[in-house]
Amino acid sequence: MAHNQETLAKTPVIKFKGQDFNFLRDHCLSRGLLFEDETFPAETSSIGLQLLQGKNLSRLMWRRPKDILEGKSEPHFILEGASRFDIQQGEAGDCWFLAALGSLTQNPQHLQKILMDQSFSCHYAGIFRFRFWQCGQWVEVVVDDRLPVLNREYLFVHPRNNNQEFWPCLLEKAYAKFRGSYLNLHYGFLPDALVDLTGGVVTSIDLHSFPSDLVMMLKTAAKAGSLVTCGTPASPTGEARRMEDGLVSQHAYTVTGAERIQYRGSWEDLIRLWNPWGNTEWRGHWADGSPEWQETHHQWRRLLYENKDDGEFWMSCQDFQDNFSCLYVCNQFPVSLNHGNMPPERWSQMMFKNHAVPGNTTEELLRDTQFIFSVPESMEDNNVVMSFNIMLQNLKAKDEKFPLTFKVFKVDPQVRFSPFSCFCCCASFQPFWKRLPPTFFSQFRNAVKGIVSKTKCNLTKYFSLSPGTYVVVIATYREVEFLLRIFLKMPDGDRNPSSNFSLTTLKASLLENGSQGSIFHKYAHQGLDIDATQLQSLLNQELLRGTPGDTFSLDECQSIVALMDLKANGRLEQEEFSRLWSRLIQCQNVFQNIQKRSGVFLSVDLWKAIKDADFLAGTSVSNELLDLMTLRYSDHSGRVSFPSLVCFLLRLEAMAKTFQNLSNDGKGLYLTKMEWMNLVMYN
Known part of the structure; x- marks a missing residue:
């Protein structure tokens, strides 16, 4: 285990593979060269042979946007603002990333943190940079603008017709580099993309058991600035395929709107979705061109209805819950989505970055793997959220499960322990687990339970905990570096406008x-x-x-x-x-x-x-x-x-x-x- 278990301070942006964008760009400009990225070369290894099976590799080329357009028009990084409609998925099965990105386009302020201020005109040197979040830090990834083209067609994400904006293509390439190859983007998990793009915490909702008002919940999420995505169940073959109703199985979508409208003398709840494929839409009730829109009052039709082949469509909440399996909501802090128009909640956040190694005995598992926190006076449901993020470099392609396990135990008020047990090492230091009476270990067989969602590199668990002091104990089957974030809901009486609550508020110095x-x-x-x-x-x-x-x-x-x-x-x-x-x-x-x-x-x-x-x-x-x-x-x-x-x-x-x-x-x-x-x- 690493010895630094203190909460993290703000850290500078990390340069992926040690590449400094300004140095590399200035070097190219001073010599009149266009950047060529040796760390992510224009070769099949950067793509992955599995994605190229059955293709004529002799026709595979890596070309820059200006060369692809052949002078017919000028490439743009962004033209008239970034939009989800700038994105069109290619050969890679990375809808999970593109759906998250499509949601991020609805939050320009956060999107700008990822895209930076770049262009094909000012100081152009064939080099671009993008930022992704990992384990509490922003990582800046540099790429050249050579894109894989096969038979004169884009192999992966490509600009939409008559729209020569290349930010989605270059961002996808940077994310492929960040994760090792384009092949590593072929099938993945929506929560991973949401976290990588925002550094937020993801709430996973089972649509088949969600009892609350879905439209109100989605409006609450939108008001909080959340990213919202969803997914369809897998088909019997386990592959994404277009079904008769126009939906795609095992596919990720972006939730872009929710409305309750008047229809036939009553109210109808509608959800608006966007498909990263860009040209495949729902064909059922409330789809583009459906009779329901013709029977809807012109006021609602004028506000909501657009009959375009752009991948975006409306469907009823009932059809949505019948055809989609899960909903993911991502925000910088947890969002309780069933509060409607209630005042926003406030959370404190504790962050611990650490290094876990396998242990074989109880003492080895407990040694240096303790994280202690206290719950204030809040008896609300889901008042504690724990989120783990694993360093990508610690994971292998064959890994199928999350490498960490953890349990949370409430400390008996009669058991006294020293704060030094978690946060420092000194000559007189006696580990916490050695000073506990034998009766304490009986609690470890009755760990606190909670709602959990996890992927290969992210795990989030919600708890409803009574006031008191708790211990988080972690075990792992392999060596990993991880970030643990513990979010504590502040009591109603202590809420204030700050992001992190302070139960004692001091004046200025x-x-x-x-x-x-x-x-x-x-x-x-x-x-x-x-x-x-x-x-x-x-x-x-x-x-x-x-x-x-x-x-x-x-x-x-x-x-x-x-x-x-x-x-x-x-x-x-x-x-x-x-x-x-x-x-x-x-x-x-x-x-x-x-x-x-x-x-x-x-x-x-x-x-x-x-x-x-x-x-x-x-x-x-x-x-x-x-x-x-x-x-x-x-x-x-x-x-x-x-x-x-x-x-x-x-x-x-x-x-x-x-x-x-x-x-x-x-x-x-x-x-x-x-x-x-x-x-x-x-x-």
Whole structure:
């Protein structure tokens, strides 16, 4: 296992195969050359012989768009905006990728992240670049613009008639390079393409058991900016083939619309779909040219109906559910699709990138494969989502199943464990699994169940978990690198407009809120000192946004005054307050940096807070003390508020310095009863 299990920070774009687009393009331009990609050569190996069986390979050529058009017209990268109608599938069975791409065209902002700003005119050097997402990072793939042509016909995706836009052809080539060859695009999984194009999380819906309002669900997904695709069941032969009703078996489609319209005095639910083949459409009810449209009020017909041979068509919801087997919805965060017009949900996200190796024993399986998280107070269904993404380089063509297995176990509140068990290694480190009592392992036979969908390289599972602390345990039959994302639904009362929720919301940096002197005099009694009540008002008004339940209590402020009160008079003078203020700035930075990565500050982060606070430099604590501090400063779900963190760090500093001042040998100290009572009862 890799040792870095901390949440991921933002990372730069990775250059696939180490190729730098700007360097390669500038090199070609300076020499008047057109780029030729040696890492994905214009050879049959880049295609795959299986896709070329029965074809006359002597007629196979690799030609650039300008050469293909032979001067009859100029090629364009994008002309008047990118559209799903620019795509027409070729010989490869990559409808799963093209259907996802067709959905992405409905979200121009996200599509632009993939396509970049490119053209065949400005700085053209026969080189293009595209980006795909993998394991928490965007990967930039460079390709030349030589496309495989057989008998003067495009072999794979090609521009539609009278539309010389080449972005789909070049994007498909880049994706083929990303996955190894065009052959590796021949049959695949819709969720994989959705994740690769967006970095989102996929919700899989079984259409045969989905009870909710389908039109409302799809409108909710569209409003959330989701990508929506679907697939038909396989035929008895296991191959994609056109059926009598115009649908294609074992084929992927893009969902492009949903409407409820008036028809024959009642309401009819309709779904609009697009076929990447581009010229094969549904022939049943509500198809192009069907009598249903002629009987529909002209208002609806004018808004919805277009009789074009473009692969897009309408069908009733009932026909859709009868003929399609699954629906996939992809978004940056999970979307509960049965909420209709309810306010949008907010999620926190924790990300862990790791390396798994096979294990044979219970101890080997548990060693370094633990991921601990806490569920806040949310009793809603599907309030936790776990998503695994496997590095493509770890997979082989013959692999037929997902290489990881995992289980989720709730930690017994009576079982105390150290945060160090998951997140660090040190000389005194004792693995979590070695310190658990034997009774804990009985829980491992009753793992939490959830709804799951998986492919060869992506797995997503939904859980409905009660508040508490949980452990994810992972096992694998082969060595793989993976990304685990844990999404936690935030309680209704804590929702705010940010993407990742913060259960304690801090104001801007304390350094930006004015000098500590002016703030002190704003609240000080006669400008001389402040007591606990005044400190409470100061902290809550100057530090926090007033989130209910996470403000400084009077008891906490009395504790802070006692810790910083050098004269033991129950008040803080300006010099004492100045010392407190410098520590508050550090506490704020520590809290925000940790909470920024995971969306919530948990008790397992206390050790890192100690490490990151400069005023605690040189202070060390035992695992046993951290266990006690977890009980003292976190709530029942394992969350630590900002006021609790401040009290913890200030007390730790005060107690460490008190021992240092009172100890003669650094190993122990002797106190009279009165000294002991004064120390523990006030400070």
